[in-house]
Amino acid sequence: MKILLIGEYSRLHNSLKEGLVELNHEVLLIGDRDGFKNYDVDITIGSKIFNNSFWHPITKLILRITSINLIAFENAFRFYKILHRLKGYDVVQLINEGVLKTYPKFEIFLIKKLIQYNKSVFLLSCGIDYVSVKYAFDKNYRYSILTPLQEDEKHRPYYKHILNKLKSSHKKLHQYLYENVNGVISSDIDYHLPHIGVDAYRGMIPNPINTHKIDFKTLSISDKIIIFHGINTSGYIKKGNVFFDKALEIIKKKYTNKVDIIRTENIPYKEYIKLYDTCHIFLDQVYAYDQGYNALEAMSKGKVVFTGAEQQWLDYYNIKENTIAINALPNVIELVDKLSWLIEHPKSIIEIGNNARNFIEKEHDYIKITQKYVETWSQNIS
Template identity: 30%
Template sequence: MKVLLLGEFSGMHQNLAIGLRKFGVDVTVASDGDGWKNYPRDIDLSRDIKRNSFLYLLKLLRNIPNLSGYDVVQLNCPKPFNATATFNRIAFNFLKQLNKNIFLGAHGMDTRYISFALDGKLKYSVFQIPSIQNDPHIKELRNLIKYKSELKLNDKIASQSKGIIASSIGYYLSYTDYFSSKTTYIPLSIDTTKYTYTSTIGDNPQKIKFFLGMMEGRIVRKGTDIIHKVLLELKRRYPNDVELTIVKSVPFNEYQNLLNSSHVLCDQMYAYGIGLNGLIAQAKGLIVCGGADEEMYKALGEQNNKPIVNINVSEDEMLKSFEFLIKNKDKLKEISIKNRAFVVKHHDSKTVANRYIEFWKEKIETTN
């Protein structure tokens, strides 16, 4: 099988490619590296936004031979190219002519997700928190669905794709209204052989080391402003039991080094599950606090091991969850091991890749 993974979100396709190659799949990753994050890829589709779109088009045209002849093209979103909706619509038409089967990924806030969330159909969504609706980025997302070209592009690609793969419950639910027969949920993947158990938590640590990474421009919509506030209160109440590491927009390698010396990662709010940084932390044996909704565990088929500390709660309840860790230091090593076991079972790149392969084959067989 020859597969093109087109586009990138936080290394998602890079990690998926690792798993696919373990099954002997011929994989090519083509992306812009997710902007400044600069994730590795086989074909570079980065764009200098200071230069006009015609030059970007020429770059894509030169890459047509490298974007052709695949059994499967997996898009990371309806706009895998860093350009307008019209540009992406034309590019999609070319991809359909040059390749056998195209699949859509639902991994971010596309127009279908935004519309679904604004209709109040999700349990967790940044659009349901009144206090953050003036955030510039949230305003930008709300305005996106006012453009017919954006809405039409999303619906066109969803309609003409062989299948749709969502990596979170929220994204999955937003597509099942209209595309239930072709939509499935497959969780994010990471290479658990690369991220090994490195926890230094010990059997009964004197101090618990909490870590919070805050990304400029995403602080409000990830809820890290609230998490930060609660952690400061925790430190005030338990100065001898808590050590805080708070960083803002640090490079990935520096982030990982800081993570390695921590015990607890506070990931994000307003989500059904955790993101890739949370999964990496779990693989390393950190206790992860983030989205941990029962719908997520149910979709994974997990009934016994539910190690994520749910912080989709009020500030008072979040503080109580953190206090539980402080008051039960003798249980932290066990929780740490359960976090590692959870991510290996459900998110290992080979396990997730196998689910992708099975879904691709199923949809190709039933639609051809």
């Protein structure tokens, strides 16, 4: 098949592309590299003029004064310019409802063209979108990325982008997509739960991980236990990193001679994955039921990962609590207790790390996952 993948926020589409190429499909991946993360893409889309160092401050000022987003206009224009090259694909897959990062009415216009030009269009639910935000807003999760806002209104400035998904303009885009694409696919439990019973939903396909590109070494502990906490500051509140920081302050004092802590902020993806190579314990996020891409890659390296590992995830994969990943809760004392237990039982760190790698190979192998995508696409091409 000839396949077009649009957007990249986590390396999901890169791993899927690698699987598709391995299975002899023709694939093109386009995206804007997602800022400082700088993911690989075949064709770069997105703003270049209004996002550069000279124009960006001016663009932000214009947005603040007039509410006119010049970057959104440029994003739409740049995508429109390459539309003629995006024809004749068997499958087009969008990584998000707002993948083109423009105004919803422009997004509808451009996606309408993609639907006209190609055999089928599918949508992924693997990030912020109307269905998952509404589900969280209505407090259907035990906790979610909206929990900090729901507990304290002072956090509202950090949630503008997320709350925009509930606006009528974005809801129109959401409704257009769900009425016109060939299907919606979720990537993990956090996005699967809100879609149960939705007509356009075609099921959950776990994130693909290319373990051939990720070195695995059984953990060894000869001296200090190394804990890694890598932060994207824009998601600090929403991912619950504050709980990890507070827990680490206690751990640092409690186990001064037993632990080393590595803390980073906003570093490119390729540097990021190298920096945590030496760690034993990897702190990912708190407000999740399942693992996102960062957590899965760390698990693939055999790290003990504090992340989403809620009961729904345990039930789905039929595994026991704290044997594959550590469920990170928004509770400093619980985090300290779990970290303390691992520090005092280093053999468990090695065991959980090995279990994590085996789990990734079994449930997230990029070839097996790619085959699931191909089957789902094939069954729903009209």
